[in-house]
Amino acid sequence: MSIVGWVIIGVVVLVVLIIMALYNGLIRLKNQIENAWAQIDVQLKRRNDLIPNLIETVKGYAKHEKSVFTEVTKARTEMMSAKTLDQKAKASNMLSDTLKSLFAVAESYPTLKANENFLQLQEELSGTENKIAYSRQHYNDMVMRFNTKIELFPNNIFAGMLHFTRREMFKVEESEKKNIKVQF
């Protein structure tokens, strides 16, 4: 075979290797994203599990604050029935807001604030909220890496062919950034 023949074969082999490396890299990132998402789910479930106990404890001291309890319960139900990323993000943000209101209300009941069980639950929930934030951050970081990788040249040429598409991030809603006012 002539030199030209060998060169052509060489180029083809090179391109195949590049596509292989790209594909494997993207698969790795995709799985990391899925793992990161599962981590968020673990923390979301943990938060859901803590809430009934919290409501019971607070009800013991603040029976007439009915609206706060119904809001938290409603938000929790929404959270448990959310399926897509968008629904979960919205439900999670709403649940965080209602929990903030609940704790704000608890501030005006000194005997409640001294209760061992309440304090433990507060610490646990606060820890879980932080962990939700951290796992979201990790998820978003992985998504950013993935999106960047499929958009860079020359990866973008092949990414479409290999059926890799942009993923969305777990966003913060505008409402979460405002301060929550509590009406008594």
Place this chain on the structure above:
Amino acid sequence: MKQQRKLVNFDEVRNNNLKSVFLFFLFMIIIASIGMLIGFIWGSFWFGLILALIFGVVYGIIAWFAGANMLLALSKAKIVTKKEYPHLYHTIEGLSLAAGIPTPKAYVIEDEALNAFATGRGPKDSSIVVTTGLLKKLNREELEGVVAHEMYHIKNYDIRAMMIAAVMVGVIMLLSDLLLRSFLWGGKGNDREGGNAQLIFIIIGIVLAILAPLIAELIRLSLSRKREYSADAGAAILTRYPQGLANALKKIRDDPDPLVNTANKATAHLYISSPFRKKGGWFQRMFSTHPPIDERISRLEAM
């Protein structure tokens, strides 16, 4: 939870890692050169090279397995549970989620000095150690910064890298010694035709044998400093709040007693800040495992 979120430079981390790879190449070149010179004297290049590699592997395996757990025992660190130190535990757990690695075990050292270190072969088997002094004097964001710094060392396999670097320095020292002895004892090379070429080799050999250990140690220390900068940048990315670690470093710098009682030269490079008193001067800086603390603070504040 956080006061602000600034965009942090991800490239900072990449640059430092690239420089680390370059430094490893330097190590390999030195080892290969010495190996070949020894081989040359004994009459066979390849023999020398293979000898060097075998030394390296055996030495490395021993250091690898003996290393991590010995350190924890030496420094008198006590493992702690979520109940004893819930805040520390939550901080470590949360940051490991952000880093995407399994949660490291938490250890505490009873010491007034402010310091911390991480140990372990890799993310699956790691521990983070902090002093009680640190827990007392730092606030939430500062502790997060310190833990994130250690977490990044674990995630980046820095502990393993520095262990390998220490092994390479050891190998180079052994080989240099062997090389010098080879000159004294002669060997097959003397039977060949003499002349200027051989004289030049001998001179190169002697110079290399004396300088190599020194150069290797300087490379190892430079590698350590690069990785410290990487870990600072990595911590800033994990917490999205470089000022937290910067403030922690300020408190550590201004602390009157940096000495952790159980630290020594072998373990110094693992601590977040050099556990020995600082003396300044460029000579001291070349032999330091950590970059100057003021420089670290300004880099963080500029992010």
